[in-house]
Amino acid sequence: MGSAYSSERPRTIGIVAGGLGGAVVAVWNFMTPLTGVTGTFGAGLVIASSILIVIAGLWIQITRPGGLRLVLRILVALGALGTAAAGYFLHEWWLIVAMVVVALGLIYDLRAGRSLRKSEVMA
Amino acid sequence: MMRATQTATLALLALTLPWAAVAQETQTPAAPSDSPPAQEAASQDGTDPNAMSGMTQGADQSSDPGADEDSPAAPVQTAQDRYPGVADPLFSAETRTRNGTPLVPETAGWDSFHGQLNAQKYSPLTQITPENVGKLEKVWDLHTGDVSDGSGDQPATVWSATPIFANDTLYIGTPFYRILALDPATGEQKWAFDTKSRLEALTQPALKNRGVAYWQAANPVEGKICQKIVYIGTMDAQLFAVDADSGKSCPDFGKDGVLDVNQWNTVNDRFPFSVLQPPTVAGDHVILGWAGKDWEYAEAPPGAVFSVNAQTGKLEWAFETLPEDIRRQTGTANVWTAMSVDLGLNMVYLPVASPSPNYWGGNRTQEIPYATSTTALDLDTGEVVWSRQWVHHDIWDYDINSAPTLMDITVDGKEIPALMQATKMGFLFTVNRATGEDVWPIEERPVPQGDGSVEGEYYAPTQPFPTKPAPLLDQSKKPEVWGIADLVSGGQCSKLFDNLDYRGMYTPPTTKGEGVLTYPDSAGGVQWGGVAFDPESQIAVVNTSHIVQYIKLYDRETYDKVAGGSGNENGYYPQQGAPYGMSLMTAMNWLGMPCWKPPFGELVAIDMHTGDVKWRKPLGSSQKYGFFMPESMGSPTIGGPAVTKSGLVFIGATMDAKARAFDLNTGEELWSSQLQAPVVANPAIYEYQGRQYVAFISGGNSILKPAVGDQIAVYALPQ
Numbered sequence: 152m153g154s155a156y157s158s159e160r161p162r163t164i165g166i167v168a169g170g171l172g173g174a175v176v177a178v179w180n181f182m183t184p185l186t187g188v189t190g191t192f193g194a195g196l197v198i199a200s201s202i203l204i205v206i207a208g209l210w211i212q213i214t215r216p217g218g219l220r221l222v223l224r225i226l227v228a229l230g231a232l233g234t235a236a237a238g239y240f241l242h243e244w245w246l247i248v249a250m251v252v253v254a255l256g257l258i259y260d261l262r263a264g265r266s267l268r269k270s271e272v273m274a
Numbered sequence: 275m276m277r278a279t280q281t282a283t284l285a286l287l288a289l290t291l292p293w294a295a296v297a298q299e300t301q302t303p304a305a306p307s308d309s310p311p312a313q314e315a316a317s318q319d320g321t322d323p324n325a326m327s328g329m330t331q332g333a334d335q336s337s338d339p340g341a342d343e344d345s346p347a348a349p350v351q352t353a354q355d356r357y358p359g360v361a362d363p364l365f366s367a368e369t370r371t372r373n374g375t376p377l378v379p380e381t382a383g384w385d386s387f388h389g390q391l392n393a394q395k396y397s398p399l400t401q402i403t404p405e406n407v408g409k410l411e412k413v414w415d416l417h418t419g420d421v422s423d424g425s426g427d428q429p430a431t432v433w434s435a436t437p438i439f440a441n442d443t444l445y446i447g448t449p450f451y452r453i454l455a456l457d458p459a460t461g462e463q464k465w466a467f468d469t470k471s472r473l474e475a476l477t478q479p480a481l482k483n484r485g486v487a488y489w490q491a492a493n494p495v496e497g498k499i500c501q502k503i504v505y506i507g508t509m510d511a512q513l514f515a516v517d518a519d520s521g522k523s524c525p526d527f528g529k530d531g532v533l534d535v536n537q538w539n540t541v542n543d544r545f546p547f548s549v550l551q552p553p554t555v556a557g558d559h560v561i562l563g564w565a566g567k568d569w570e571y572a573e574a575p576p577g578a579v580f581s582v583n584a585q586t587g588k589l590e591w592a593f594e595t596l597p598e599d600i601r602r603q604t605g606t607a608n609v610w611t612a613m614s615v616d617l618g619l620n621m622v623y624l625p626v627a628s629p630s631p632n633y634w635g636g637n638r639t640q641e642i643p644y645a646t647s648t649t650a651l652d653l654d655t656g657e658v659v660w661s662r663q664w665v666h667h668d669i670w671d672y673d674i675n676s677a678p679t680l681m682d683i684t685v686d687g688k689e690i691p692a693l694m695q696a697t698k699m700g701f702l703f704t705v706n707r708a709t710g711e712d713v714w715p716i717e718e719r720p721v722p723q724g725d726g727s728v729e730g731e732y733y734a735p736t737q738p739f740p741t742k743p744a745p746l747l748d749q750s751k752k753p754e755v756w757g758i759a760d761l762v763s764g765g766q767c768s769k770l771f772d773n774l775d776y777r778g779m780y781t782p783p784t785t786k787g788e789g790v791l792t793y794p795d796s797a798g799g800v801q802w803g804g805v806a807f808d809p810e811s812q813i814a815v816v817n818t819s820h821i822v823q824y825i826k827l828y829d830r831e832t833y834d835k836v837a838g839g840s841g842n843e844n845g846y847y848p849q850q851g852a853p854y855g856m857s858l859m860t861a862m863n864w865l866g867m868p869c870w871k872p873p874f875g876e877l878v879a880i881d882m883h884t885g886d887v888k889w890r891k892p893l894g895s896s897q898k899y900g901f902f903m904p905e906s907m908g909s910p911t912i913g914g915p916a917v918t919k920s921g922l923v924f925i926g927a928t929m930d931a932k933a934r935a936f937d938l939n940t941g942e943e944l945w946s947s948q949l950q951a952p953v954v955a956n957p958a959i960y961e962y963q964g965r966q967y968v969a970f971i972s973g974g975n976s977i978l979k980p981a982v983g984d985q986i987a988v989y990a991l992p993q
Contacts, residue, residue, distance in 0.1 A: 187930065187948045191900025240901040 162263045165256020166208035166227055173201035173234060173249035180243050188241050197246060200234040204253055211260065220264075227257055384958045385440040385488050387552055388804065389916065391615040392680035395806035397959035400920040401966035402991060407922055407935045407945045410989045413967070414461035417950075420448035421984035422481065424976075429475040431982050432842075432954070433973025434802065434913070435485030439960035440502075441518050444969065446986060447486040447506045447552065453516055455504070458962040461988065465521030471508040477548040477567045479842045480976060481509065484612075484802075484955065487552035488518065489560065489584045500524035503584065505560065507549025511536035513562065515587065528587035535562060538580060538592065542573040542605050554622065556615040556653055558584045561622055563609030568630035569671070569840075572637050572851030574605025577645075579613075579624060581656060591656030595626055595644040604638040605630040607645040611802045612677035616691075619708055621659055623680070623693060624649045627673035628665070631849035632796075633783045633825055633856045635669045636730030642667075648678050648695045648703070650710065660710030664697055666734035669783060670825075671796035672698045676804030676914070680707055683812050683882040685714075692882075694807070696800035696816055699779060700746035702880070703738070714742035714885050721780035728785060728827060729853050737780050742885030746799065746818040746878055749779035753793050753822050754871040763863030770861060770869060774824050783856065789826025791861070793870075797821055797843040797977050803914015803927060803956050812882040813938060815923050817893055819910040822861040822870040827854040842976045866898065873908035877915070877925065879941060889941035894928025897979065902930055912975050913954040916968075926953020926970050929978050933957070933970045933987065950974075951983030965990055 180186045181194040188194040207227045214220045231253040238246030382399045389395045402410065424430030431449035438445050443464060444456040451471040455464040473481055487505045494501035502518035513535055515527035523531030536546045547564035554561040562580045577595035582588060595607040607629040614623045626647045629638050644658075646665040651658060665672045678695040693707035704713040718736040752771065760767040774791035775781055781790045798821040805816045823844075828836060833855030837846040848855045861869040868874065873892040881888045892908030903909075913927035922944070923936040931952045935945040951974030958969045968989045974982040 185948045185950060187902075187932075188900040193900030196899075237901070240903075242902055 162260045163208040163212045163256060165259050166211070166253050167205050167256070169231070169249050169252030169254075169256050170201050170204035170208055172252060173238075173246050174198055174205065176243060176245045176249055177201050180241070180246075188243065191241075193237060193241050194243075197234050197237050197241065197243065200230055200237070201246075201249070204230045204234070208256070216264070224257060224261070227253065231257070382959070382961050383439065384960045385438050386555065387436050387438070387485060387487070387612045388614070388677055388956060389436075389958065391554070391556060391617065393612065393614040393677040393804055394679055394681065394809065395804075395914065395916040395956050396808060396918070397916065398919045399959060399961050399966045400918070401961070402918065402922060402968070403920040404922060404937045404944055406991060409991055410935070410945055410947070410968070411992055412947065412987055413459075413990045415985055415987040416456070416461045418446075418448050418452075418454060418984045418986070420450035420452060421982055423980065423982050424480070428473055428481070430480045430976060430980075431973065431984075432478075432480040432482045432975045433971060433983070434955040434975065435483055435971050435973065436955040437958045437969045437971060437986065438486060438488055439958060439962070439969075440488040441490070442962065443518070444958075444960075445486050445488060445504050445518070446971070447483050448984070449481040449483040449973070451483065451506060451508045453486055453504055453506050453514075453521070455518070455521060456986075458960060458967065458988075459965070461986070467504075467506075467514070467516045467521045467523075469506060469508055469512065469514050471510060471512065474509065476509050477545045477565055478509065478550070479840070482548075482550045482565075484551045487555045487560070489555045489558075490518070491585075492558075500526065500585065503527070505553055505555070507535070507552065507562070509546070509548045509550065511539070511546035511549055511564065513549055513553070513560075513587070524585075526586055533582065533587035535564065535580070538578065538589070539575050541601050542571075542575050544571050544574060547575065551611055554613040554615060555584065556617065556622060559590065559622075559653060560584045560587075561613060563611070563613070563624070565610040566606045566608055566630070568606040568628070569632050569847040570850060571605070572631045572634075572849055573603060574630040575608075576601040576605050577607035577609065577626065577629075579609050579651075579656070581653075593624075593651055593656040593658075595649075596629065596642060597640065600638055600640055600642070607642060610673070611675050612804075614677040614680055614693075615653065616680055616707060617653075619691075620653045621650045621707070622653050623678045623707070624651065625674035625676060625678060625695065627675070628668035628671055631852050632671040632847070633669055633858075634728065634827065634849055634852045634854050635667050635732060636728070637852065639667070639730075639732040646672055646674055648674060648693070648705075650707070662695075662703065662705060662710050662738075664695065664701070664703055664738055665699070666737055667732060669731070670780070670792060673796075674698075676800060676802045678707075679805040679807050679814070681807045681812070681814070681882065682809065683713070685883060685885075694805050694814060694882075696805050698794060698796055698799035698801075700749060700794050700799040700818055701740050702743045702746070702805065702814075702816070703740050704743070704882075704885070714740060716740050722777040722782065724782040725775070725784050725786060728783065731782070733782055734780075743880045744887060746816065746876070747794055747820050749793060751778075752776040752791060753820075755869055756867070756871045759863050759865075759867040759869050762867065763865060766863045767861070767869035770824075774861075783825045783827050785827045785829065785854070789824045789857070791822060791824050793822045794819070795821045795823035795843075795860070796858070797823075797912075798910070801912045801914070803912070806915040806917045806923070806956075807882070808917045808919070808921075808938060810919065811921075811938070813888060813917075814880045814882050815877065815915045815917055815938065816880075817875065817877050817911040817914060817925060817927050819875045819912070820870070820873060820908075821910055822868070823858055824861055825856060825858050827856045829854060872903075873906070875908040875911040875928065877923070877936065877941065879923075879938065888939075891936075891941045891943075893925070894932065894934070895930040897929045910978060912952065912978055914956040916957045916959050918959060924957045924959065924968050924970075926955075926957065926972070928952060931972060931974075931981065931983075933968075933989070947987070947989065949983065949987055950985040951981040952978045954978070965993070
């Protein structure tokens, strides 16, 4: 009972890990001299977007299935896409890798959620 | 999802605004375009033949070019046709018989702004090659601390210095007007000299410095100070001479080591003779130009170049660029950039700027042959040997802004002592440096005339066009609008372009509509980095910017109402004393995106045997808010290249603040390194204790973007 939204199930671990990785990469590029984007608005923007992805991932983890979770997943997808595109234009190649991890995490999350619903129907 | 992706991409592109620098100032107020058709405008050129008749050309000249200019019968002329009366002094028999000295250096050195006095920016060193350049590593870097972004009390810094290597030392001038003497291998400081100059933007929008100059005695007196001297100039027109070994002031130079250059500023002295470019040292001559403020005033100090003795600072000769009778009503036509010298011909070559004010010439309708010219002077006397004017009656601020590159070339099997003058217009004029005669024909072609809206103005009916090499950009037609910038701004760019008059590069400024489009603009074409040249392969390399701006003149009453702030090559300028103030704006949309189609800058190589382009590539990447545009779009560039005998081109110059190396033969990018701010001067190449080094100064320039730097970065191969 109640396991459909149990925080014990690490559905969004990929999203959170990718987001955290992205934040670390973005912070490093923002703070370190001679990265080409040191202290720039763009580098700051991807720090913010990466952290928002982490927050969205955690939020998905604790929400019940429904509209909000769907919205959050869409936002994560858009956030990862936009952040990866920004990483491309910022020449932050590791940020793109981190966003690929987020995307894979989102796919895992979706598949895990589908499996869970199927098992609930079966039960 | 797809739509979201497209939206996100467009939004991102909108964020990727590459033109920080040219920060969008208050826009020109919208006004309906009412420019007359070209034919009508041509009939209203306002030419005043009488204005040409009473001209005085200075001591060496007695031309009457007005007769030619009044006659529309000959659409294509040579410059010699245009100036029949000055043919003898400009192209004298004596100069025709002289031969230039061979210009392939036997030893490596980088003891002046452009490496050598010939401004080839060439090093015969071969340790770093196209095969191993990818292994280059930064062996030391240094932050001088002399930097300001302008956010505090001090003006921003613009640091365009090229380090010089001499006396087994790397000497560098900073925008706080200090000299640093550094160990070339480690960057360790040997000594520093502080001029304690006031850090005020007296003549420029920023604190500027282009480095230092070096002299050493041919026969040094043992035990005596200042047998080797480093010179630095200041914004307030002081020239300091410092002993190159100790950093101590040279007591015999000027007054206690300081020469007050402003003592010669006696006409229209509204601002000091800022000595921002290091002097040109040739033999025992120290030759000085100065920078001014010609966008501010109609009346300004008249252009003059001074030669002083290297050890004493005593004036040897002065060369005036303006006819004496108009020196009180106009000014400048100064030399604010580097010069070049042929010691064999005993000539110094001056790149002369435009007269004041920049965009209205009603106060100077007489012919001013030395304005916007390359002028060759006798090194010992300052007398004119020859002169070629590249823009007649310049009302576009097309200053000649880089030292002409001296090169011995073989064209059609004939060896020619040549000179190549790069210009803001994107032209590369090539002449015989002994005589000033064309290497490839330079034609006088008819150009657009004014629309009759500007009081008192005169328009030159023709301008010089080189037939080879081809222009670095296409100035013959209005640049294409960049579709993405137009799309994301809802058609703002195409509307702007539709409202701007452009009938080719020399479309005169107007008071009508949105004004006229200028392409290339005064910050475009080629800047002070000039042309590099490999004397063995006879390949010339030059970087160019493709920037679109627009100019509008305002009558005084309107100007006082609309004028906003002015920046570096962007904004409103009063032209006090003229009937018109003006605005100069970069053509961008409201998001700050350039309205014209990329590439925004390129690196171009020319085979000087034929004058044909060997290769051309977009150079660097534009950047704003940190976002880089694709390198296929290139970057506007300031700064220039250096080449090596081993077939490499080193250059910074781009918005993305990278130092790069290219293959001289193919243009392939082989190496890059990230720096603090754009490198807006040429790199220096030197050898010390058997190791080859390449030094870049990362100083920035607000024309490119706001980022400023105080970094010196030196690269070499791993040991």
